[in-house]
Amino acid sequence: MTRIAFVGGGPKTLFALLELNDRCSPASAEGPVVEVFDPYPPGAGRVWQAGQPRHVRLNVAAGIVDATTDEGDGSFASWVARVEPRYGTEPYPPRAVVGRYLQERFRTLADTARFPLAHVPARVTGVARAGDQWEVASDAGTGFYDEVVLATGHGLPGEAPGPPLAGACNPDALIGDYGALGEAAVPAGSAVLIRGAALTAYDAVLLLTEGRGGQWMPIEGAGGPSLGYVPGGREPAKITMGSLGNLPMEPKPAQVPETINRCLDAYRDQVLAWGAGLAARPGGPGARCTGLFGILLACAMECARLSGAPATPLDLWRTALTGRGEPGRGTETAAEHLRLSIEVNRGHTLPGTAWVWGRVWSGLYPQLVHAVSRVRWDPAQERIFRRVARSMERMAFGPPEHTALKLLALFDAGLLEQGTFPPRPPTDTLLIDAVTPPPGVLAAPAPGGEAFSPLVAGLLSSGQVMVRAGETGLLTDTDGTCLDARGNRNESLAALGRPTEGPTLGHDTLNRTLHDEHRRWAQRIVRQRMPQHLGERS
Template identity: 30%
Template sequence: MSAPLAASVAVGDRSNLSHGASRFRIGIVGCGPRGLYCLQSLSDELRRNRCVRSLSIDIFEPSEFPGAGNVYASCQPHYLKMNFAAKHINAWADLGESGAERLDFVGWLKQRYGTSVDPNGFAPRAVVGEYLHDCYRKVYAELEEFAQVTLHGCRVSRVDRRVRRWVVQTDRLEAEYDELVLTVGHEGWRTPQPSQEQTKVEFIPAFPIRKNLSVESIRPGETVAIRGYGLTWIDVTLALTTERSGAFIVTGDNWRYLPSGCEPRRIIPFSRSGRPMLAKPNESLFPQPAALDAIWERGRDAIDALQLPIHRCDRGSEFWQILTQSAAAAVNHFRDRSFGTSTEVQNWFDDWCRGTMKPATSLAAMRRSFRVATGREVPDVGWAMGAAWRNLYPAIVRQVSYGGLAADQWKTFWHIAAEMERIAFGPPADNVGRMLALIDAGIVDLRFLTSELQIDSSRRAGTCTIGNGIDTVAVDRCVDAVLPSPLQLHSAGPLQGLLEARTIRRLHGSEGIEVDRLGRPVTEKGRVVDVLSIIGRSTEGCVLGNDTLSRTLHDQPQRWAAEVATKIQNRKENE
């Protein structure tokens, strides 16, 4: 048993957790990657300020792998891949004084396993989770030089204000803190609230994937409908094929699937739009020319120069023109004669968004994106739009976050962002190749992409059919591959309780939890709440782009840690 986990067991049964009166007490609720980043930044600040006063840090994380959380748990199957290149993964904001011990993901893999990895490749989430958990253990050891550190392997159900402190409640203990930060991420594996019609259907949640999608839950030869057509759909489909000893091989330019006989007879994805997620390029197969860097830099500078708040982001706005002009300039780099314009880019986007997408159109978009992403075809406008959004995104985050977008523009922005999620932040090209192989093998059936399930009262309770006006298919099992949005809080979690008590509020327009640049939430009356911070996914909209492992896109953990270290130092000087 690891030392941090042993500490958790040692205190886990106490009904009340008390500290010495002179201790400065810090609570971290949720310790996935964002909680890890807060701890790592705090460790740096404590060392920098030589804070050696009496200090205690309590970490509340119910998952087995602190630092990784559920999403990056190292026990999950290795076919579940990142869509964030290995070279970008680094848990450390800076090297600090112990740079030799602070390795990025690529360096850690080489040290741990003695093998090199393609920095442009997409690693298994489980291996990334192993790295994050190892970083957590290092940070834990660093913090023990300054503080009494304890991990509690339990879920926090409620937090309340008590004079100048915050009280944390779990089913095991109650404790008070001088500083409390909530980094609860997805708040555990949950499914979104289904529609009234969907409540009549028995959906199997996608996660935890091995438990929920076993051969006992979904038997070989059954027909499975999957709600959702994004990254989780791919995870579920691989669990129903690769996990069951099906094999993918590369033949020429394409992937081919060799069935094991244990997979479902048919896998049917369905969604509201029918639009797929396009393949994310592997830069080892499709190197990005250095000339593009100047295009992206000009685009970011133009976004940064926009006057705030941004009052328009529709197709006639300066914001949108910057994006489409950047995409046009990028695609022109690969063309000999036909020069694209921002109008051509806009027309492509209009066609992409127009109504629901037909199965044949969706499949063609997937095939083309796969070939472009693997360097087999010349880049097109779809690639250029995705590349422009990815490369201008840091500037978009800087400008739009913290009220940088007018409240009445959020509906338009969310529409753009949802489509760009499909175009820019899709799966690794290899996984798109695998899905194409399953389609070619007749296992994945796209004919019902925008259809709806219908209850079949002639069969057992909870069973249904799906039809497209021409064909109707009986469905044996339904899987929910749609995760709750950041706006859908856990009904029994601490954030929902704070909202109901009007201790915090949502930012008008975006509806994310409103916070300042230190993560301090804002009350219904517009006052900043002190000694409490909320950092990460639940603030989406107030802070843009939280679902990332990037340490460079946001600096809230560093800002929070710097303020806390200053408080500790000031208290020490006043004693």
């Protein structure tokens, strides 16, 4: 019997267990025994809590959400049509609905799994090697396991990654729990300053407006539909979002022109070939990103030509490095910036370099994730790549149009504004911290960065896991197996998802197919721990 402990019970754990179940023989006496440690309901975990307000919406199209098994259709699309039909045609349903789906999929798996599967509603406080096993300490006590999987997502409860915002209404990050933004803490008519101007800040803004009884009034115009805001009377008097760069995220277009999609298709294999070339030279010097950026720049130039964007290679490269588009963009107000971005997405205005890069980065993202996975960069090249990746995140993965229209309506109503976060916030302003924990496990790149979690700090100090210099995430093999301080596979200890961001890319996603570590992990468990199951499914 193999005992397996999962530290964290969110979607990454659910996906791994679904893969394991599909590879196990029915009614086998030699199957694993699995316990999932998480204070929150498993499947959904901390981020996707089913009890959060329904004003908080999914930021990616719901079509990527899929927790099916070999035994039948369990997709989100079929589930929502049956259980929550009013959201059946919505591309961006409430996160609470997605959370309910994930919870139900875990419960169904626990009831029907080909191995014993249990939820332990406790926080893990430590994991330590104990001979051939692992000692897992939690609020529920101590146990010994043959395999441990770290899937802690946005972090364990009670952790405080990064410097806290003194005086903020929410002592903890806004992750699935928004009770700190209630009217007792943020009264109607107050002045609110939010640290952050990205997706979590947008959630906070909508909770303080739409969530306080405000309504949206559809407006038809020559440029397409827009929204007006009708106050509910319980909103703050003014909400200000403040960030360092003061650049709004670029909203995603509802549709990408087919000419752009065909252009992207021509570059997918080139990105993969670049990555394969690096993999073929594992012992060489640190990788350079020049070749990769050459491919991306050529694709961006072709997309610019097809879309009519007046861009030169120098214009595009400057935008990639700075996150700023054409001269003048970034100097207008956030409302003006948002309005222009929506006009570009609708085809009413010629796009600029930021729009072009957004389509290239998001369109080639699956290939990029594969190509740069575990690349050992030259240190200077790594800094360039991380800088460009940060810029691209803002241009490629902003809010959907409907969210952008809501924000624009609040700007136009005078309720919302955006600026640079002040070094000394006004004393008569209520503060909200909308900066979420960064991915990885360290507050700053190794070797100087400190671990967010005592659990990870203990594993690092004992040499059980590795974070490479210049990175913040755990280094793992392709099946999620952690590498120890000497760079060797630490068999029976694995990490999945956000803790490994850095060596790998793009884990902040519900897309089950974007990464395959969870699938390879299940294959390893069957191959090493349950050889009698080989042949059931490779």
